[in-house]
Amino acid sequence: DQQVKQNSPSLSVQEGRISILNCDYTNSMFDYFLWYKKYPAEGPTFLISISSIKDKNEDGRFTVFLNKSAKHLSLHIVPSQPGDSAVYFCAAEEGGSEKLVFGKGTKLTVNP
Amino acid sequence: GAVVSQHPSRVICKSGTSVKIECRSLDFQATTMFWYRQFPKKSLMLMATSNEGSKATYEQGVEKDKFLINHASLTLSTLTVTSAHPEDSSFYICSASFDGLTETQYFGPGTRLLVL
Numbered sequence: 001d002q003q004v005k006q007n008s009p010s011l012s013v014q015e016g017r018i019s020i021l022n023c024d025y026t027n028s029m030f031d032y033f034l035w036y037k038k039y040p041a042e043g044p045t046f047l048i049s050i051s052s053i054k055d056k057n058e059d060g061r062f063t064v065f066l067n068k069s070a071k072h073l074s075l076h077i078v079p080s081q082p083g084d085s086a087v088y089f090c091a092a093e094e095g096g097s098e099k100l101v102f103g104k105g106t107k108l109t110v111n112p
Numbered sequence: 113g114a115v116v117s118q119h120p121s122r123v124i125c126k127s128g129t130s131v132k133i134e135c136r137s138l139d140f141q142a143t144t145m146f147w148y149r150q151f152p153k154k155s156l157m158l159m160a161t162s163n164e165g166s167k168a169t170y171e172q173g174v175e176k177d178k179f180l181i182n183h184a185s186l187t188l189s190t191l192t193v194t195s196a197h198p199e200d201s202s203f204y205i206c207s208a209s210f211d212g213l214t215e216t217q218y219f220g221p222g223t224r225l226l227v228l
Binding site for chain 2: 046093101104
């Protein structure tokens with residue numbers, strides 16, 4: 001039973017356009033959500049997070065939106081840059097447990 | 113599909129003892145498995161990469177004699193924390209890849225280690 005789902009294994013976007021990566025979850029006890037970015041041969045690095053008490057968090061070109069009723073969150077990157085090409089993992093944490101549940105990742109390719 | 117399990121999910125041990133954590137790919141053959149340590153503020157540190165049947169490749173700063181990794185089969189990798197100390201207390205997460213590419217990884221649920 002996959003609690004965090006990233007249904008798009010890959011996404012291709014033109015440089016300068018918006019990239020939207022989606023993530024759905026099933027566990028209503030999740031209250032903290034994170035996005036990680038991963039380059040080949042490296043471990044995932046933390047990118048941005050959002051608490052369930054918010055519906056939006058912005059950091060530069062990266063914005064995460066949370067729709068609790070739909071159990072859906074998305075990561076928006078605008079404008080997209082070729083250096084953003086990586087695999088993006090969505091993760092969720094339940095009630096301060098520190099235990100992260102990861103999605104399977106979406107590979108983003110930003111074309112020059 | 114592509115399910116990865118870890119056992120145990122949490123373990124408490126005394127300082128000086130060794131702890132073994134298992135990572136299994138349940139429905140696929142994992143040519144490569146990765147071990148991460150989760151630090152505060154949710155950062156993940158890649159500890160080592162293991163390929164089935166060969167020695168693990170450790171990241172810089174990770175003591176290979178302290179964190180023993182064995183990838184004996186295509187579905188099982190183990191991490192043994194030897195002579196554990198309280199500072200080793202953390203979440204340890206494994207992931208597995210079946211296509212040999214580090215881009216596609218399936219994460220396990222993590223193991224919480226508490227060393228008293």
